[in-house]
Amino acid sequence: MARTKSTTVKDVAAAANVSRATAARALNGYGYVGSEAAERVLEAAARLGYRGNRVAQALRQGGLPIIGFVPGDIQNPFFARVAHDIDVAARGSKHNLLIASSEEDLEQERALLDNLRALNVRGMIVAPASANDNLHLARLVREGTPIVLIDRVLDDLPCDSVAVDNEGGAREAVEHLIANGHRRIALIHDDARIVTARDRQAGYVKALQAHGLPVDQRLIAVSSSTVQHAIDATIRLFSQPERPTALFTVDSVMTTGALLALRSIGLTIPRDVSLIGFDDFDLATFTDPQITVVAQPVGKIGPVAVKMLLERIRGLSEPPRHVRFQTRLICRGSVSRIFRPA
The missing domain is CATH 3.40.50.2300 (Response regulator)
Known part of the structure; x- marks a missing residue:
């Protein structure tokens, strides 16, 4: 049985004799639309059985509790474990997680951050691909996007960070x-x-x-x-x-x-x-x-990053905070001693 084609914004706009942009504004409740045009759009939507994409609308309006994570390489066991821990901590705070790996590619990182910004995610956890080229991150910080850096601290970027020594x-x-x-x-x-x-x-x-x-x-x-x-x-x-x-x-x-x-x-x-x-x-x-x-x-990094990010999302405005954990040398059996003459 053939699937019935769902009604689109374009269909509603044609039936109401308005532009697609005007129909989208009237249906999604943003921007200015004259009362007469809005009434025609809503009437056409009801007549055609239009069912808007509520998820897409909520994303555009920042209505979904989503945070983004951009690791350097998700195939690296370190980032895989951190991603798991971020996901668990986020869900524990009623947030969902979007993961997009930069593959340590700066251009890919820029594109991914732009995409996350377009989706109106509430905040981002990022492992920067470059120590020097970070104007895109600085712009997000200036715009007020909550950002927490993990694994890699950038001294010239005024945002929270979680890393090790x-x-x-x-x-x-x-x-x-x-x-x-x-x-x-x-x-x-x-x-x-x-x-x-x-x-x-x-x-x-x-x-x-x-x-x-x-x-x-x-x-x-x-x-x-x-x-x-x-x-x-x-x-x-x-x-x-x-x-x-x-x-x-x-x-x-x-x-x-x-x-x-x-x-x-x-x-x-x-x-x-x-x-x-x-x-x-x-x-x-x-x-x-x-x-x-x-x-x-590793098990501490993700949960701390999520906690710091959620505090920023909820309005915390104090200066940037930096958490740096100490490492631990675990001596096993792969080092032998070379004896040298006194």
Whole structure:
């Protein structure tokens, strides 16, 4: 049986002999419409059986309790967990969540934020794709859109944020390797335009400098946060004539890639190479040996971000608040000690 075509605003406008824009204003109750034209539109709507899209109308008028979340990469286990926690916290406060991943692409982030703004979401939680190019976020803040940044703090953007001490966590990891006798410590990190990658690289550099060790660019590899790119970066680092004795990776995806790469080229952890990764993840405890990691309190980040956002939505007007959690080095079995002569 053929489905009956539903009546549209265009149909109502034609029947009432008005423009589509005038019909939309009369039906949705916004803007000015003369009384005679409005009466014709309403009469035509009743006669044609027009049933407006109430959800679309409510979105346009900000009538639905929806907040938006724009993570860097929803496939990253860190953002997947944070998204889950944001959703649970939002629903607990009678709000719904729209998730749209930027894939660490600045142009995509701009488009997604524009779309969320057009939908009249009540506020947004964002992990910015760039440390420097954030005029689009600044505009939203000026317009009064409630925004909370997570994972990545932008010093020049006056809004709330929830993050961890990325630099301190990375420095502690590298200092642990140094304390175990390692001097040739390699680093795999993401694009430096991403705040977390920049901060974790800074922690690596400061740990080396604090112990009088050179920062050897041959031991530093830039990789996109994918398993395959991390595999390629690891193989490049360990194909050098003088191999690193240790490796620090800046997220769990890169740690996974490093594990696969080291196995493929016949290197054993920790006998041949020691490994520490930033972010704890399931695979870290399923491997033999288990992987030493810098753990974030991931379960706290989403709920705190939602709480801060809802307070802004409800009218809180105090200066920007910044929550920064400490990381924790979890020592397992992936770091060996190199004994050096006294």
